[in-house]
Each structure stands twice: as C-alpha cells, then as structure tokens.
Amino acid sequence: MGNILEVKDLRKNFKSFALKGISFTLPKGYVMGFIGPNGAGKSTTIKLIMNLLKKDGGQIKVLGKDHIKYEKEIKNHIGFVYDENHFYEELTLREMKTIIAPFYKTWDEKIFDKYMKIFELPLEKKIKELSKGMKMKFSLAIALSHDAKLLIMDEPTSGLDPIFRSELLDILREIIQDDEKSVFFSTHITSDLEKIADYITFIHDGQIILSNTKDDILDNYCIVKGGLDLLDKDAQKAFVGIRKNNYGFEGLVENRGKVRELFKENIVIEKPSLEDIMLYIVRGSQYA
Amino acid sequence: MLNLILKDLLVQKKSMLFAFGYCFFLVFAFQGLDGTAPVGAATAVVYLLIQYSFAHEDKNKSEIMLNSLPISRKDIVIAKYLSIFLYIGLAMVAYMLATLIVMAIKIPVKVHFLSIENITTTLFIVSLMTSSYLPVVFKLGYLKAKMFNIVMFLLFFFIPMSLLSLSQNPEFALSISKTLDGFANWSDWQIATLIAGISLLMMFISCCISIRIYNNREF
Numbered sequence: 001m002g003n004i005l006e007v008k009d010l011r012k013n014f015k016s017f018a019l020k021g022i023s024f025t026l027p028k029g030y031v032m033g034f035i036g037p038n039g040a041g042k043s044t045t046i047k048l049i050m051n052l053l054k055k056d057g058g059q060i061k062v063l064g065k066d067h068i069k070y071e072k073e074i075k076n077h078i079g080f081v082y083d084e085n086h087f088y089e090e091l092t093l094r095e096m097k098t099i100i101a102p103f104y105k106t107w108d109e110k111i112f113d114k115y116m117k118i119f120e121l122p123l124e125k126k127i128k129e130l131s132k133g134m135k136m137k138f139s140l141a142i143a144l145s146h147d148a149k150l151l152i153m154d155e156p157t158s159g160l161d162p163i164f165r166s167e168l169l170d171i172l173r174e175i176i177q178d179d180e181k182s183v184f185f186s187t188h189i190t191s192d193l194e195k196i197a198d199y200i201t202f203i204h205d206g207q208i209i210l211s212n213t214k215d216d217i218l219d220n221y222c223i224v225k226g227g228l229d230l231l232d233k234d235a236q237k238a239f240v241g242i243r244k245n246n247y248g249f250e251g252l253v254e255n256r257g258k259v260r261e262l263f264k265e266n267i268v269i270e271k272p273s274l275e276d277i278m279l280y281i282v283r284g285s286q287y288a
Numbered sequence: 289m290l291n292l293i294l295k296d297l298l299v300q301k302k303s304m305l306f307a308f309g310y311c312f313f314l315v316f317a318f319q320g321l322d323g324t325a326p327v328g329a330a331t332a333v334v335y336l337l338i339q340y341s342f343a344h345e346d347k348n349k350s351e352i353m354l355n356s357l358p359i360s361r362k363d364i365v366i367a368k369y370l371s372i373f374l375y376i377g378l379a380m381v382a383y384m385l386a387t388l389i390v391m392a393i394k395i396p397v398k399v400h401f402l403s404i405e406n407i408t409t410t411l412f413i414v415s416l417m418t419s420s421y422l423p424v425v426f427k428l429g430y431l432k433a434k435m436f437n438i439v440m441f442l443l444f445f446f447i448p449m450s451l452l453s454l455s456q457n458p459e460f461a462l463s464i465s466k467t468l469d470g471f472a473n474w475s476d477w478q479i480a481t482l483i484a485g486i487s488l489l490m491m492f493i494s495c496c497i498s499i500r501i502y503n504n505r506e507f
Binding site for chain 2: 050054072073080085087088089102103104
C-alpha cells in the first residue's frame with residue numbers, strides 16, 4: 001500500500017504568515033481530515049499541492065510523483081472541490097461540462113450523467129442561477145466524473161445546511177468503498193470528519209500539531225474533569241489545555257494512561273471530540 | 289488548446305452580439321473618417337472582446353479553476369493570444385456584415401469597405417496594443433491591470449494625434465516621405481506581408497514573456 005499524498009517539510013512565506021515546514025502522508029484508500037482554525041494554513045497547503053501557489057521549500061508528491069514535474073499527469077487523477085466554485089457564472093451546466101470534460105483523459109460521461117440525476121441538477125440552467133448547495137454538487141459531479149484517485153476538498157461544507165452536509169458525507173462514504181480512491185478534506189466543522197475520516201492532520205499557525213489515525217487520536221486524548229483542590233503545579237503540566245471556574249476544572253490530556261497515575265480518584269474521564277481537541281490545543285496557552 | 293478558445297467564445301456569447309451591434313454604430317459614427325473607419329471599428333471591437341474575456345476570468349476567479357485542471361499554464365497563455373486572431377477575424381466579418389446591411393437597406397451613409405491595407409493596419413495596431421497589454425494582465429490580473437489599460441488606451445489616441453500634428457512640420461514630413469520612398473517599389477502585398485510579419489513577431493515575443501510571467505503567477 002503506497003501513499004497517495006506525501007508532503008515533506010513544505011514551506012511558504014507570506015508577509016504576515018508562514019507555513020513552517022509541514023509534513024504529513026495520506027495512504028492510498030483513506031480519508032484524511034485536515035483541520036485547523038481559520039488562517040491556520042489549510043487553504044495555503046491545498047493551493048500549494050495544486051500548484052496555485054509556489055512553494056518556498058519542501059516536497060509534495062501525489063501518487064508517488066513530484067507535483068510540479070508531473071503536474072498535468074497528476075491533475076488528471078485529482079478531483080477538486082473548493083469552498084467557492086470558480087466556474088463561469090454566465091454558462092449553463094452543460095456548457096461548463098463541455099468545456100471541462102475534454103481536459104480529462106478519463107472523463108466518463110455516464111458517471112457524470114449519473115451524478116447529475118442523483119443531485120437533481122438541471123443541465124440547461126445557468127451556473128449563476130444555482131444555490132450554493134447546488135453549485136457545490138455540480139463541483140462534486142465534475143470532480144467525480146473522471147475516475148479521480150485523489151479527491152481534494154477545501155472547506156466544501158462551509159456555508160451549507162446540515163442536510164446537504166450529510167448527503168455529501170454519504171457520497172464520500174460511497175466513494176471510499178473503492179480502495180483506490182482517497183480523500184483529503186479540509187474543514188473547520190470537525191463533526192463532519194468524525195463520521196468519515198480515517199486520518200486527522202491538525203494544523204495551527206502554519207505548523208502541524210498532530211497527524212495520526214483518528215482512532216489513535218481519540219483514544220490517546222481524554223477530557224478530565226474534577227475539583228480545583230486536585231490541581232497542583234505538577235498536575236497542571238500534564239494538560240494540553242485547561243479551563244477553570246469556581247466549581248472545578250476541565251482539561252485535555254494527551255496521555256490517557258498518565259491520568260490515572262496523576263489523579264487517583266475523584267475525577268471524571270471523558271472521550272473528547274475532535275472539536276474539543278482542536279479547541280484545547282489552539283486555546284491551550286490561554287487556559288493553562 | 290482549442291477548448292480554451294471555445295471557452296472564451298462561449299463565455300462571451302452576449303458580448304459578441306453587443307460587439308456586432310457596436311460595429312453598426314461605428315459604421316455611422318466613423319463615416320467621416322475616410323479609409324481609417326474600418327480600422328477604427330475593428331480595433332475597437334477586438335479591444336472590447338479582449339477586455340471582456342479577461343473580465344470574465346476575473347469576475348469568477350476562474351483562473352483558480354483553470355489552473356486546477358490538467359492544463360499547462362503555457363496552453364492557457366497561448367490560447368489567449370490565438371483567440372486575439374479569432375477576434376480580429378470576427379471583428380472584420382462583423383464590420384463587413386454591418387456595411388453590407390447598411391448598403392442593402394440603402395441608408396444614406398457613406399460606408400467604407402475593408403481593404404488589405406485596413407486588415408494589415410488593424411493587425412498591426414491590435415498586435416501593438418495586445419503585445420504590451422497581455423503580459424501586464426498575466427502578471428497583475430485584470431483589475432490591477434486596469435490602470436495600465438487606461439493609460440495605454442489614452443496613448444493610442446494621443447500618439448496618432450500628435451504624429452498628425454508633427455506631420456504639419458515640413459522637416460518631419462520630408463524625413464517620413466524619404467523613409468517611405470524606400471518602399472516605393474514595393475507592391476501592396478509585399479508591404480502587407482512585412483507589416484503582418486512585424487505584428488506576428490511582436491505577438492510571439494509578447495507571448496513568450498507572458499508564458500514566463502504566468503508560470504510564476506500565484507492565485
């Protein structure tokens with residue numbers, strides 16, 4: 001089993017922000033959730049993978065091949081869905097499809113028709129007449145109609161209602177039945193990922209904070225709740241982030257095993273959500 | 289490549305109709321201009337179509353989508369340059385149609401027909417205009433290039449006018465006529481070929497510069 005996406009020591013400098021040498025890998029056939037707060041570097045990373053931005057250093061490989069040297073070949077195997085859709089608003093869906101389809105070597109008209117039917121998209125309607133959800137569905141139909149091996153999605157669910165988000169997740173579940181297909185999905189709505197992601201990569205302030213399987217992350221971290229009297233200096237150090245009020249504390253600990261050693265009794269241990277982990281890590285310094 | 293050109297035509301369906309209507313208007317507006325009327329009309333139409341084509345890319349930020357597809361940036365640039373020749377052809381056809389219709393319905397307007405001289409002059413002016421403008425748009429994008437565009441547009445009006453007033457100066461007129469004497473033995477076709485050659489060379493150099501610029505563009 002090879003990696004479909006390898007990012008190694010990727011660097012990009014802007015005036016007020018920098019991607020500081022990030023690395024992660026996505027094995028073939030899995031879904032990776034790419035999470036982080038707004039401005040953490042998610043879109044920058046995706047733009048660098050797609051060569052929309054020029055990297056200052058590092059290496060990106062898709063299907064084992066350099067993303068610049070084999071750009072055209074690689075892009076034939078990538079389906080992309082961005083937070084906004086950048087189609088020509090004046091065109092009808094049919095016209096837009098007619099323009100895009102010939103660029104892909106493996107375009108499959110039957111699959112496109114199938115998705116147009118499933119999504120109930122009107123081919124003769126102009127793109128500007130579609131709702132945001134419908135535009136997203138059209139992007140997805142295009143991305144799925146050329147047998148893409150890697151689906152790259154940048155905040156595809158932002159601004160969409162829960163019904164459509166759930167529909168999208170169902171479609172992604174169906175896609176990943178095929179072991180050859182992988183999904184790289186950036187979002188700040190982490191609940192979506194809890195349902196489908198196999199791997200989670202968490203970026204914050206241009207750095208990868210963690211990148212591992214979702215199950216390992218959720219098993220390792222835990223939320224600990226207890227009275228303030230239990231918190232001494234040593235205990236506080238064990239927390240990634242902690243919140244205190246008059247009644248007690250609640251915090252995130254990275255090593256579940258360590259918690260029982262530190263606090264013998266009178267604590268409650270809970271399984272965290274991805275959102276808890278993200279919040280405590282991002283705001284850890286403020287809480288600790 | 290052809291698909292990219294087709295895309296520019298599809299996106300501009302409405303603009304094309306407008307350009308055709310504009311040609312009609314120019315047949316009337318330029319009736320006092322003698323032989324330069326067809327050149328003025330065709331150049332104006334080509335200018336409009338080039339502007340619209342970049343404005344559409346900008347409006348939808350479509351370059352993000354185009355550059356995510358398996359298309360090389362070189363092809364995107366070359367397609368834009370090739371579509372300029374298509375616009376010139378379309379502008380000529382639109383102008384000819386407009387003059388023919390004006391003639392057919394016998395509107396009392398002095399119409400000027402398209403000649404080889406007109407075609408080569410249009411090609412030269414459009415090449416001069418686009419070979420300086422396109423590298424700037426590929427570098428800055430349509431919106432930021434607008435300022436440059438305005439300056440260039442004004443220059444294209446002022447330079448011919450100041451040349452016209454310079455030609456009143458006997459010394460200047462003499463030096464020009466001496467230069468032109470060198471071409472006295474040339475046939476119209478030879479001169480047209482020379483001008484077309486210079487125009488194509490300008491476009492080719494500009495296209496090479498644009499490819500270099502666009503390869504480094506970030507979105």
